[in-house]
Amino acid sequence: MGLELLAGRLVTPTFGGSIYVWGSVIGVFLTALSVGYAVGGRTAKYASPALLVSVLAASAAFAAAVVVGGETVVELSASLPIPTRYAAVPSIVVLFGPLTFFVGLVSPYGAELSAAESRGAASGRVYALGTIGSIIGTFGTTFVLIPALEVTVIAALFGGLLLVAALLVAEPTPRAVGKLGVTALLLLSATVVGVYGVNVGEDTLYEDQTAYSELRVGEADGVRTLYLDGVRHSAMYTDDRDGYVFEYSKYAHVPMLWQDDVDRVLFIGGGGFSGPKRFAEEYDVTVDVVEIDPGVVHAAEEYFGVSEGPNFDVHVEDGRRFLEQTNHTYDLVVLDAYQRDAVPFHLTTVEFMELAASKLDDDGALVANVISARSGAGSAFFRAEMKTMERAFPHVYAFPTSDTDALQNIEIVATKGQSWSQSELEALAGTRDVGVDLTGAVTRYTHPSEVETGDVPVLTDEHAPVDALLQGQAGKRYVVRQNNTTTARVAQPAL
Incomplete structure (x- = not known):
């Protein structure tokens, strides 16, 4: 849910905040999650801590891509010759489709690896935790993150949370450490580029993510x-x-x-x-x-x-x-x-x-x-x-x-x-x-x-x-x- 709110904030400056834009955000996220759940369910028998670490690391890497290329992808999407009410869909698919798909794999893999006494109990526990996380993400993103931080910083923060989750399940092997180290370096580099690499051609005196819009005084x-x-x-x-x-x-x-x-x-x-x-x-x-x-x-x-x-x-x-x-x-x-x-x-x-x-x-x-x-x-x-x-x-x-x-x-x-x-x-x-x-x-x-x-x-x-x-x-x-x-x-x- 936090990612959905972030996606809306990223595309709104170009495509507006109409019902078509928010419908596109919700539709893409539900589709990507559904595909992730389905693929995760079919491949859960191969689940292992190492595979789950790879999924979480890949999710963090895609979050880094959103930090660096988000605005560019949105601008390119706006130039495509497609009906205007669907104009936001390509950018949302490219930026958040793969990320949401990998996040969708986590729940089936987590349920398979759970130590609960039955598959039903394991699934219930994982999806309950996922729902609680969505609730926290919704309120936290709405009332804390968006009013306080830039969109790129929020995307980097979500990537960092995915890396922390990977660390919690990773086994202390050289391969796992190397994988997470490379992903962390990629995310850190993306954050630096995303925050400091934009030149708007005008002196920026003030910026703020308000409850209603992305505000800038130039x-x-x-x-x-x-x-x-x-x-x-x-x-x-x-x-x-x-x-x-x-x-x-x-x-x-x-x-x-x-x-x-x-x-x-x-x-x-x-x-x-x-x-x-x-x-x-x-x-x-x-x-x-x-x-x-x-x-x-x-x-x-x-x-x-x-x-x-x-x-x-x-x-x-x-x-x-x-x-x-x-x-x-x-x-x-x-x-x-x-x-x-x-x-x-x-x-x-x-x-x-x-x-x-x-x-x-x-x-x-x-x-x-x-x-x-x-x-x-x-x-x-x-x-x-x-x-x-x-x-x-x-x-x-x-x-x-x-x-x-x-x-x-x-x-x-x-x-x-x-x-x-x-x-x-x-x-x-x-x-x-x-x-x-x-x-x-x-x-x-x-x-x-x-x-x-x-x-x-x-x-x-x-x-x-x-x-x-x-x-x-x-x-x-x-x-x-x-x-x-x-x-x-x-x-x-x-x-």
Whole structure:
């Protein structure tokens, strides 16, 4: 079980954390274990301490291979021309199939070598110990190892545990000592290469394996960036430049064009807190930020200048749960918890949108940051979210951040009060000073009548096929406007 969790963490930065990825992990592991059990049962009559040592040593050697070649194999797998929902399978098979197969041999061999009075008693004892080990591995990996160590170090640790098991059953012969010595040297060398052999082309200030993601803070050319599972989530300037690094961030200010009495703003999703900090500095408002990952909050406090104050509160919990429990009413809710390849479905449904609407003032607004194409392939999630929000709000508009049909940040703005036309917003953007220039943003105003939603569902708590809707985005070019420039890259298959 610990290996399964490790496999998920290794492939998530490239393929995302969708149900297809975790289904692939579980399926490969169960298949490899079943084959290992079957082969072990048929060959158990040949079992000996020396053979069991060889099996455990081979398992440790494959763990070393995961340490050294894990990321390379995942990248190669992402380039294969196979359907995107199956894209993670080859890398999981190559990296963890042989390792899990050898681990599957251990139980039948252990039962055969057991000194118990019967085969039934021996099998029961071995499988009970194996299940207890899985329980310890699950809780230990989840609550201790992943939050504290890098993926490569955890893989090396598992390899070391397999070597310790081999030592416990090995007979003190020169051959056994040599075999284990070579394997230990291989594992140690792999650990050194895995930990120190990676150059990301940017100064890494901080790394952490949080409960929710692989987190890294990097800095280059006066820009400090927060990465979650290898994807840029937030950034700030560390030189004399001012403003947002990512152009789409300023679109959250669109409702400020017509709102005169904004007192309280809620951000669901913190990241590097660029938006919450700007609102707190620019306007005389109280800002609440809900961020589910305490590791992200810690990184923001240490490296992005975030600190709580009389009018700035950070809440570490799920955004929907916070909305259900809060007694506050907001003038603006900014929903920035969606990723390109992993979207918490309970924050997309009509029930959630109705909950958010109930916590807004009569003229309040919600802004949702969606990563999607505007139309055609890769646009299904955006169009479904647009359709869903129309069920909860009387007025909904979209503001794409790029003129292309590539993947991009699209801000969906839903209002409870007055409706606004594009010409009205353009007039407001030209006359009102809201701290950021929105004249270009409002020119991309998109009315719901311009968005085809007939072929996508309304997302509900009972049926929110978010993973399926995101599938069409895998492999598409993702365009991000940064500091008046455009950065384009091809998204790796994510589903």
